[in-house]
Amino acid sequence: KAGVTQTPRYLIKTRGQQVTLSCSPISGHRSVSWYQQTPGQGLQFLFEYFSETQRNKGNFPGRFSGRQFSNSRSEMNVSTLELGDSALYLCASSLIPSGVEQYFGPGTRLTVT
Amino acid sequence: QKEVEQDPGPLSVPEGAIVSLNCTYSNSAFQYFMWYRQYSRKGPELLMYTYSSGNKEDGRFTAQVDKSSKYISLFIRDSQPSDSATYLCAIPPTNTGNQFYFGTGTSLTVIP
Numbered sequence: 001k002a003g004v005t006q007t008p009r010y011l012i013k014t015r016g017q018q019v020t021l022s023c024s025p026i027s028g029h030r031s032v033s034w035y036q037q038t039p040g041q042g043l044q045f046l047f048e049y050f051s052e053t054q055r056n057k058g059n060f061p062g063r064f065s066g067r068q069f070s071n072s073r074s075e076m077n078v079s080t081l082e083l084g085d086s087a088l089y090l091c092a093s094s095l096i097p098s099g100v101e102q103y104f105g106p107g108t109r110l111t112v113t
Numbered sequence: 114q115k116e117v118e119q120d121p122g123p124l125s126v127p128e129g130a131i132v133s134l135n136c137t138y139s140n141s142a143f144q145y146f147m148w149y150r151q152y153s154r155k156g157p158e159l160l161m162y163t164y165s166s167g168n169k170e171d172g173r174f175t176a177q178v179d180k181s182s183k184y185i186s187l188f189i190r191d192s193q194p195s196d197s198a199t200y201l202c203a204i205p206p207t208n209t210g211n212q213f214y215f216g217t218g219t220s221l222t223v224i225p
Contacts, residue, residue: 004156033212033213035215041217042201042215042216042217042218043157043201043215043218045212045213048212056211056212058212090156090157092156098205098206098211098212098213099205100145100147100162100205101159101162102159102205102213103158103159104149104156104157104158105156106154106155106156107155107156109154
């Protein structure tokens with residue numbers, strides 16, 4: 001069974017631009033969560049989607065948004081990029097919302113210059 | 114107070130050593146306790162998890178939970194260079210709609 005896939009793997013953007021990241025969960029998994037990972041803050045929860053509905057949201061500004069499609073694939077968007085948005089963005093999938101067994105993709109490394 | 118706090122390390126040990134990785138948590142309602150391993154430039158992978166108190170063993174890895182002191186540990190016996198990675202403790206939500214909480218990770222290097 002294929003794992004969680006994320007595209008693109010690497011991105012370089014400039015301040016003020018916007019970016020869209022994509023995540024395809026494990027087949028059969030309907031819950032997708034997004035995280036930001038930085039050396040100083042560790043893994044921080046962004047949001048979780050299940051059946052195209054946002055179930056939970058972390059403490060991030062409104063510039064961070066997401067959505068989920070009927071095939072469970074998910075995208076996250078960051079508008080008006082700031083230098084501090086440089087991070088590894090990880091998505092994780094699970095069978096059910098807030099599922100204990102959560103599987104991560106390889107991440108998208110975003111660099112904002 | 115953070116929901117889960119982790120000894121930051123880094124740790125550097127010789128091959129064959131026993132490694133102890135530790136976290137504390139704040140909410141006595143937490144019931145599941147997870148450990149993830151993250152290699153450089155990869156996403157975290159689920160290593161093992163325990164429910165409630167006690168020990169769980171999987172090969173060279175043992176996860177231990179002490180709910181009375183809100184302390185969780187991961188022990189690695191006979192450590193190998195391939196164990197060199199960052200280890201993250203994590204606590205899943207107690208209810209649907211809450212979030213996972215992760216420790217900041219401990220970087221481990223096993224020297225051949």
